[in-house]
Amino acid sequence: MTDTPANDVAARAEDRSAALVRKRYRAERRFRMYGLAAIMAALGMLTVLLFSIVSSGLPAFTTTQVALNLTFDAGDIDPDGSTDPAKLASGNYRGALLKSLRAEFPGAETRKGRRDAINMISNEVTFVMRDMVLADPSIIGTTQRVWVKSSADIDQLAKGSIDRALPESDRRVNNRQLGWFEKLEREDRVKTTFNTTFFTTADSREPEQAGILGAVVGSALTLLITLLLSFPVGVMSAVYLEEFAPKNRWTDVIEVNINNLAAVPSIVFGLLGLAVFLNFFALPRSAPVVGGMVLALMTLPTIIIASRAALKAVPPSIREAALGMGASRLQTVTHHVLPLAMPGILTGTIIGMAQALGETAPLLMIGMVAFIVDIPQSFTDPATVLPVQVFLWADAPERAFVERTSAAIMVLLTFLIMMNLFAVLLRKKFERRW
Amino acid sequence: MPEENTPEEMEVTVESNEAPGATQAPKAPPTKVNARDVNVYYADNHALKDITIEIPENRVTSFIGPSGCGKSSFLRCINRMNDTIDICRVEGKIEIDSADIYDRSIDVVQLRAKVGMVFQKPNPFPKSIYDNIAYGPRIHGMVAGKTDTDELVEASLKRAGLWEEVKDRLAQPGTSLSGGQQQRLCIARAIAVSPQVILMDEPCSALDPIATARIEELIDELRQNFTIVIVTHSMQQAARVSQKTAFFHLGELVEQGNTELIFTNPVDKRTQDYITGRFG
Known part of the structure; x- marks a missing residue:
């Protein structure tokens, strides 16, 4: 039967059409794979982008605070003892802060040491002190334990972005500051809090005070x-x-x-x-x-x-x-x-x-x-x-x-x-x- | 033509033979729409050539003819819907109650309130059934207050034979109705503004035979109060519902006259070929 030329032709035609069907299926599968691959590539890139942004951005939502014993020296803040708010507002809070820092950080007496100590904390601390005094003048003359915002460099140090093992010349935080910070850490006077400043203020030259x-x-x-x-x-x-x-x-x-x-x-x-x-x-x-x-x-x-x-x-x-x-x-x-x-x-x-x-x-x-x-x-x-x-x-x-x-x-x-x-x-x- | 259709058509023909014959014998109905030498151009295309026709009052007049023959174009001249097509130009004279509707003094909005239209595809507004009917009367200031509107909506739906089906769901969207109901809603919407003439552009072409039969019954009832012009592709429909028929071919009005005459004894060869199904 199958040797007759007519049957032969018919069989070959059938083969060809079966091959065509297979080819069509293959082409369709291939096309679907290409589409899937394209989507995966796009999703992959998006994931990488989002991951890199989120991983480097998340730390900005927290900030480091340190507990300092701040002495509200009456001689600096209120030399006349008048407790007049207008006079209190213009008191020498920087002087009071420097005195507190000298007491807190051994080695802060020299000019260089003083700068290092000042750079440990955010420069908004003097305003924090003023606001505390204006809110409650009775703290003048006392020493208070206050959680204050650390400077951006100390914040980075606390978050691990600054490698403590690096030689001092390659580090933004010098050995003296590192020593002070490690002492604070040992005394459990360092904590991480939510960075509300970031959502409540505008731009600033000081990163720890900059907000969105x-x-x-x-x-x-x-x-x-x-x-x-x-x-x-x-x-x-x-x-x-x-x-x-x-x-x-x-x-x-x-x-x-x-x-x-x-x-x-x-x-x-x-x-x-x-x-x-x-x-x-x-x-x-x-x-x-x-x-x-x-x-x-x-x-x-x-x-x-x-x-x-x-x-x-x-x-x-x-x-x-x-x-x-x-x-x-x-x-x-x-x-x-x-x-x-x-x-x-x-x-x-x-x-x-x-x-x-x-x-x-x-x-x-x-x-x-x-x-x-x-x-x-x-x-x-x-x-x-x-x-x-x-x-x-x-x-x-x-x-x-x-x-x-x-x-x-x-x-x-x-x-x-x-x-x-x-x-x-x-x-x-x-x-x-x- | 399928054989089973023939007896039914015969009956209808006989019926319509009697009815108009009875009314026409004493006095011919007055002319409602009078078109004289109407020519329509779409840019350079001469779509309608010297159409002259009289459309009798309170009668159903049907326009038949193959696709693209210009019957819909002519229908849309009667309420100036062609105005909305930039490239369309209409020449000649169309009078309704002896007033030229293409005269400058005619306000096209008022004309369209007087000459209602029902389209090929049911096109209710995507609003509630109630608002569909109330829209026309509201914009034309024909109703004042809620009770007034309620009454008019009810009356219009009743006249369109839709009231019983929708009275409990007037707040539902008009688009939720079935195709035939939607088309009756469109007819109810058209008659809500009490037009004098209703133009219907193949109103049943998107409907099944049962819905079509209901619309045809409705057309027959409405003829008591309105002058109706209907464009249709179905010759049986023309024979069933209309008293006067006009046959269009390639932009010309080939033949017009009493429906039974056109269908039983056409004068022109082309009419004869068309109604016997030899082309179109």
């Missing part, structure tokens, strides 16, 4: 301006272009330009802001109001494009239904099309805002890169924003700023993830199928 709140408030003020400007303008532009504008060469040109605008490097917007808002309109430098305006320019194309896509996704049958009912074009848009497109528009807006939150370059151009130690109170106060704070700290030489840089990145990422999560939830909740 100034940048967070600056970012919030800036984004508020961005949102207030870009959302209404963006949505109105999108509605006009999508629902009212005639489709002609002019609207084509506008559309192309908007799409191009979305691809313009952000620093160009910064230059524009510098030339127009600062130099021409003489608005204040480093201010959230200007930063917000610049970021609004940058976010506008994103919002317009997202809003137009959302409006396009509303089925034409809804417009026809409304027009057929005798609704005017404006009523059709405001009663039906816009509410249906709103979830999409809001999602696009949030993503645009998240972009703006992460933007650094244009803000450098308008001076939001300044070193600002006060938390901004208004839209015209000098301020900085989160990514610029990261940039500033990444530039700082102190070891303690390295962990603060990573911690600031973690705060920034947390805000970004929250915003994107909100966008996803919004989309999920209002997603509509026709």
Whole structure:
């Protein structure tokens, strides 16, 4: 049977088709593997990135405190014995502190020893002493055991970031300071606490006093301006272009330009802001109001494009239904099309805002890169924003700023993830199928 | 044509033979919509050529013809829905009650309140059933207060034969109804603003035969109060529901006349070919 030529041909055809099926299966399996590999690679890189940031940033959320016996010397703080708050506030707390340090640290009498002792603790301790006295003047003349913040170098030493085995010349903490610190450790006068300072203050030259709140408030003020400007303008532009504008060469040109605008490097917007808002309109430098305006320019194309896509996704049958009912074009848009497109528009807006939150370059151009130690109170106060704070700290030489840089990145990422999560939830909740 | 359909169609034809015959014999119904030499262009495409037709009041007029023949385009001229298409240009004259609807003094929004429309695909607003009906009367200021609106919603749903099915779930979204119910909701929405003319663009093409039968019954009832123009691909449907039929082909109005005449004794060869199923 099988030798006949006809059967032979049929058998070969069957073989070929079986081989084809196998080949197809193999190709599909291979393709799936490639996809899986690509995703694994992406996830792997993300994990490495997150791990390196978190591992180097986590220590910034704790800080080291040491217990010192502080003598509130009446001769330094209140020489007249008047207990007048105004006089108490201007007492010589540094003198009182130095006396306490001399008593605490043997060898702190020399000029060099005094500097070493001062560098053990944060320089905010004199203010802590003043506040204690103002709160309770009766402690004048007494000695109190007070937990004070250590200096950033001692903090690093306590966290193990400084190797005690290194020769003294390679170490930021010298042998004398190391000896003092080890004595404190032996006496159980060192503890690690949550670093509230990091979340309650603005930038500082001293790492142990530097915080993120100034940048967070600056970012919030800036984004508020961005949102207030870009959302209404963006949505109105999108509605006009999508629902009212005639489709002609002019609207084509506008559309192309908007799409191009979305691809313009952000620093160009910064230059524009510098030339127009600062130099021409003489608005204040480093201010959230200007930063917000610049970021609004940058976010506008994103919002317009997202809003137009959302409006396009509303089925034409809804417009026809409304027009057929005798609704005017404006009523059709405001009663039906816009509410249906709103979830999409809001999602696009949030993503645009998240972009703006992460933007650094244009803000450098308008001076939001300044070193600002006060938390901004208004839209015209000098301020900085989160990514610029990261940039500033990444530039700082102190070891303690390295962990603060990573911690600031973690705060920034947390805000970004929250915003994107909100966008996803919004989309999920209002997603509509026709 | 399947054989089992024939007796039913025969019956309907006989019926409609009697009904219009009875009413038409004493006096012909007045003309509601009067179109004279209407030409429609989409950019350079001459879509409709010199359409002249009179649409009688309180009758169902059906437009039949193969796809792309321009019957829907003409339907959309009657409430100026073509205005929304940038490249569309309409020439000629369409009068409703002797008033030219393309005249400058005509407000298109008021025109559309007077000439309602039901679309091919049921397109209720993604709002509650109640709001679907109440929307039109509200924007046209035809109702004042809640009780007024409630009454109108109930009346409209009753006239569309939907009240019994939805009266307990008026707050549910209109899109939760079945296809046939959605289409009746759309009809109820259209009649809620008391139009004089209702245009229906293949209202049953997305529905099953049972839902279609209900809509056809409804159309027949509505004819008492409204002038209805229906575009349909189904010749049986045209024969069943309409009293007047117009046959469109390649942008021309080939033949028009009493439905039973068109279907039993067409004059034009093309009409004859189409209704016997030789093309289209």
